[in-house]
Amino acid sequence: MRYHLLCAVAASTAIATPAASSYDYIVVGSGPGGGPLAADLARAGYSTLLIEAGGDEGDNPTYADIMNFNEAANDETTRWDFWVKHSDDPARDLKFKHTTWDTGEGTFYVGLDPPEGAKLLGIQYPRAAVLGGCAMHNAGVCSMPADDDWNIVVNKTGDTSWSAENMRKYLKKIEKNEYLPPGDEAHGYDGWLATSVADNSWAKNDSLPGTRMLRKLAKLTGQDPDKAADLVNRDINEVGENVDETTSFYNMVTHATSKGKRSSPNNHIRATLADPAKYPLTVKLHTLVTRVLFDNATLKAGSTPRAIGVEVMDGASLYKADPKHVPGTKGPVSQIFASREVIVSGGAFNSPQILKLSGIGPAAELTKFNIPVVKDLPGVGENLGDNYEGSLLAMGSAPVESGLITLLFRTPSAPTKKRNIYTWCGAFSFEGFWPGFPTYHGPTQYTCAMVHMAPKSQAGSVNLVSADPQDKPDINFRFFERHGDQDLRELVEAANLLRQAFNAAGEPAAPFVEKHPCNGDTDQLCTDELQTEYFKLQAYSHHATSTCAIGGDEEEMAVLDSKFRVRGVEGLRVVDASAFPVVPGAFPSCPTMMLSAKAAEDILADAKKKKKKT
Known part of the structure; x- marks a missing residue:
């Protein structure tokens, strides 16, 4: 089967405002983890910059109408193509019936008998570079994980705030239930996320x-x-x-209204920007974060490194996963600072990539690409799991x-x-x-x-192929x-x-x-x-998680503590599906939005403590 490589690009709705040089918080990525978090921090009164590599398609019916989810996932306006492996055996992966090839003629070939000269791409794993992240192109299934999938964090860290009973309050906080009569104590009715049934x-x-x-x-x-x-x-x-x-x-419950309109972090972000209260939220679109910045003084031996901002490259389609990317294209590079914290929410593929590009990850891998080691954390990019x-x-x-x-x-x-x-x-x-x-x-x-x-196996990995932030990582699920x-x-x-x-x-x-x-x-x-x-x-998958997993103090492969803080550094957290120690249930979208609400609570509690100290 052949498919065209490129199609017409729809215009994005420009809602971004000019970025200042410094904010209280910088959030990298606007998906189910980062988008709601940025809105919640701004609603609490903190100046917050939300950085998104894609544009805003909130008014585009392809995304706004939930019934168009197949078209949304295929749309090159927002699609990032990751070509992944299912195993360490190339011959085995080449038996996957939907293996994809670049014909060199502006088309894809999908199948087991590619034309002569076609370039192997691999197994497509589309992600969404758009305001609202993958919650803008998925089928919108909203399903809770098993209690044990929450309780594992309690067992690993001793933090009882992760108990399934307590985590339910975050669904109630974000949910605007449209399918049950008001008053059900297990659900919420005043949140920003509409839920409905057929x-x-x-x-x-x-x-x-x-x-x-x-x-x-x-x-x-x-x-x-x-x-x-x-x-x-x-x-x-x-x-x-x-x-x-x-x-x-x-x-089946979906995060959509009873009239079929998609409900996602995009709605929460837009509502926050449009609110008469003028919450201090800034959204910077078409911006690729290249690395996290650290205070040079804290990089000295014996000090704990502290994140102070991010380096960014401005421009659309700069990441090579974008099918619209033009080889050799770069954008101007600048730095933006955060007085409180940087929160990385790039998802299970890009969050570990950003950490590694910033010097946080397995020391041997970083040294291989001449990246100065800020913190040797061997678990970054490991433990990749999926349904x-x-x-x-x-x-x-x-x-x-x-x-x-x-x-x-x-x-x-x-x-x-x-x-x-x-x-x-x-x-x-x-x-x-x-x-x-x-x-x-x-x-x-x-x-x-x-x-x-x-699933019993979480043996996958996300590894760098270079120190170039525009390069896609090597992704192997090891099914x-x-x-x-x-x-x-x-x-x-x-x-x-x-x-x-x-x-x-x-x-x-x-x-x-x-x-x-x-x-x-x-x-x-x-x-x-x-x-x-x-x-x-x-077998296939599209629920990647756990590459920056929360774990206990004694776990060598733990990347985060129970408050989403990157171990061994200060001022840096990861809030997205990569934080889950195991794949949460059958569909991680709503659990990740709940995780985001918990992260907002944890971050604001820390900010309150620091304010009292000063």
């Missing part, structure tokens, strides 16, 4: 193929088929005893009338009692990411997409390197369960012909061994 009334129509599949899935997972039409409206973000061990249908994702895709004999079926369940071999699969089934196609995704297989396509929760047999077994078990529901659709939708993981229409062709090999080679 109309699932279709499930009451017993004549639909999708309803018959729903009832079959209920039976397969120990639920009452006669109650399935009501269970599909269950709150996926409920609280209660043993919630994380509960197999059930749910209504494994895959799908069961089949073609029906006729279109499958159905709404979206959302199901969380536990497979038989899961090592704990917690559910480990988040699946959503419907008449769509989702097979991963590549330029131009997804493939439309026709009106009879039907998919159960799966996200594997609590299934640790406990891979167990994770693969769980994926196969999930596929085997979901497959049983397909033909329950009945005529005219059934029978189905499966396209993957098993290509064919007979059970004899679909062995566990075949499926294991399929998922090992074709």
Whole structure:
């Protein structure tokens, strides 16, 4: 398959104001971590500079309307293309069906048989360089992680403010719930992040193929088929005893309004800028941060290095992940200072890159590129983790009338009692990411997409390829390197369960012909061994986390303490998904926004303490 490399560039809405030379706080990156944090610091009265490498597309329907998420993720107006590896074995990665190549003719080739002379790019992992970050191009799923995913920080650091019970207050703080009656104590109704659900009334129509599949899935997972039409409206973000061990249908929650408008950090930033209170927030767009600056006096032996600002390069499309980047293009370089702190919120790929370019990371790697070592922190860029994702895709004999079926369940071999699969089934196609995704297989396509929760392997890394801040890092997820047999077994078990529901659709939708993981229409062709090999080679992901992980004082690979402070330096924090010690649940977007609200509270508490001392 061929896809054009470049398309027309839409104009960005200019909301930036001229940057001063110094602020109380500088926040680098406007995604789910940094965007809300910058707004909250400014609303507390502190002069705050928010730096974003992209522009503002808040008024662009491609981003503002949540239904356009596929177009948003493909849009070269904001897309950054990272070409990642899934393993240390190049031959294995070349079996990934959506491997992408540059033809040299202004097009991409996606597949296993590239034209002669094509340049290997790798496996696409798109990120969003835009005000609001990846929350502006995702599908907007808002789902809470298991309690243990929060409590692990308590266990590592002793900081009880990370307990799942306490973390819930941050959802309540940011949420503007539009799908439950006011008064539910587990939710918020006055925050900046709208949450909503779809109309699932279709499930009451017993004549639909999708309803018959729903009832079959209920039976397969120990639920009452006669109650399935009501269970599909269950709150996926409920609280209660043993919630994380509960197999059930749910209504998928999205961070969008009930009218289908995306709700993201972009809205919170814009509202803060437009507020009559004139909060001291400055947004600097189309600006690439090249490194964090440190006070020279604190770099002397025996002193604790202190961050005092950032160096930036001004201009659009300066980073080489941007498909609009023109080779050799640079921008003017300047320095901006922070009297209190610098907060890096570039995400799981760019936050460790910025730290390393600034001299914070594994000493051997920094020395290799002649970067002066400010602090030897071997965990920077390590511990990269992600959810494994895959799908069961089949073609029906006729279109499958159905709404979206959302199901969380536990497979038989899961090592704990917690559910480990988040699946959503419907008449769509989702097979991963590549330029131009997804493939439309026709009106009879039907998919159960799966996200594997609590993956056992977090063996990936983000490493520099040079000291040039415009270069993309080398990213290797090392899928299934640790406990891979167990994770693969769980994926196969999930596929085997979901497959049983397909033909329950009945005529005219059934029978189905499966396209993957098993290509064919007979059970004899679909062995566990075949499926294991399929998922090992074709699993994909888009929830990268944990490359600047919070950890305990005695952990060699810990990068941050429980207050997001970079260990061994002062005046520097990291607030984004890279801070999670493990992948949080099935979708990290809303958990990262909650993490941001916690970081704001921690930073403001520190500022208050310092004010009292002076």
